[in-house]
Amino acid sequence: xxxxxxxxxKGFESYLEDIQQAGKDIDAAAARALQAGAGVLLPxxxxxxxxxxxxxxRSLVIDGPHQDGNRIYIDVGLIxxxxxxAIYGGVQEYGSPSKHIQAQSYIRAAWDRMKSKVSKAIRGSxxxxxxxxx
Amino acid sequence: MxxxxxxxxxxxxxxxxxxxxxxxxxxGDLPDTFITYSLITxxxxxxxxxxxxxxxxxxxxxxxxxxxxxxLPDVDTAMLAAGFKKGPERALPKDQDTSHYGLAKDYFYLxx
Numbered sequence: 086x087x088x089x090x091x092x093x094x095k096g097f098e099s100y101l102e103d104i105q106q107a108g109k110d111i112d113a114a115a116a117r118a119l120q121a122g123a124g125v126l127l128p129x130x131x132x133x134x135x136x137x138x139x140x141x142x143r144s145l146v147i148d149g150p151h152q153d154g155n156r157i158y159i160d161v162g163l164i165x166x167x168x169x170x171a172i173y174g175g176v177q178e179y180g181s182p183s184k185h186i187q188a189q190s191y192i193r194a195a196w197d198r199m200k201s202k203v204s205k206a207i208r209g210s211x212x213x214x215x216x217x218x219x
Numbered sequence: 220m221x222x223x224x225x226x227x228x229x230x231x232x233x234x235x236x237x238x239x240x241x242x243x244x245x246x247g248d249l250p251d252t253f254i255t256y257s258l259i260t261x262x263x264x265x266x267x268x269x270x271x272x273x274x275x276x277x278x279x280x281x282x283x284x285x286x287x288x289x290x291l292p293d294v295d296t297a298m299l300a301a302g303f304k305k306g307p308e309r310a311l312p313k314d315q316d317t318s319h320y321g322l323a324k325d326y327f328y329l330x331x
Contacts, residue, residue, distance in 0.1 A: 175312070179323045182255045182281040183314040187243040190259045190279075193325070197260040197277055 089162030116150040118210035133191040230301035
């Protein structure tokens with residue numbers, strides 16, 4: 086099972102449609118904006134991830150952007166890691182209380198720390214392409 | 220000022236019937252049902268005049284039970300009454316050695 090932080094254009098589809106009506110290629114711009122956001126998030130995940138043999142660190146990736154209808158999304162985290170790494174990554178992220186192992190979050194912690202900077206990067210990218218005014 | 224740890228501990232103390240709980244790691248023999256909690260993040264959410272005005276906390280509460288996850292202590296009611304908001308939750312893999320099932324639940328608290 087992937088352990089990831091994902092974000093998308095969900096919630097502002099109507100705004101994007103309005104822009105598209107104006108003749109702008111919003112899909113490509115939105116995809117680049119999500120990539121910009123993911124580029125802000127991944128380094129912090131890498132910084133926070135427990136480093137033993139560095140397998141977890143090497144397995145953190147950006148997956149996407151992908152498109153599903155009007156929704157464009159991107160995932161950052163352990164997406165298609167080998168089973169052993171995915172299990173180990175889950176134990177590190179959520180802990181294993183019955184094994185006396187506490188969580189050492191690197192996915193949720195990175196998201197909580199960086200969510201406003203991810204939003205800023207997305208907005209900055211859209212602004213640079215003339216999609217938003219401010 | 221009440222710390223986030225006190226706030227969680229006070230909330231879990233109100234569970235009825237009582238459930239043994241511990242911060243981070245449960246020391247000693249594991250009961251059939253127990254709870255652990257950890258602070259995942261405490262991050263500044265808002266600033267004014269170069270001073271932090273709001274901090275957001277994410278707390279993970281693990282509910283562990285050997286009988287499964289169908290009937291669990293009502294942690295939601297206890298945490299909501301203490302001012303937390305519900306976040307995502309995720310089932311933990313069953314422990315093959317102790318037979319505990321687990322549910323990890325995130326809660327958020329905004330501290331002004």
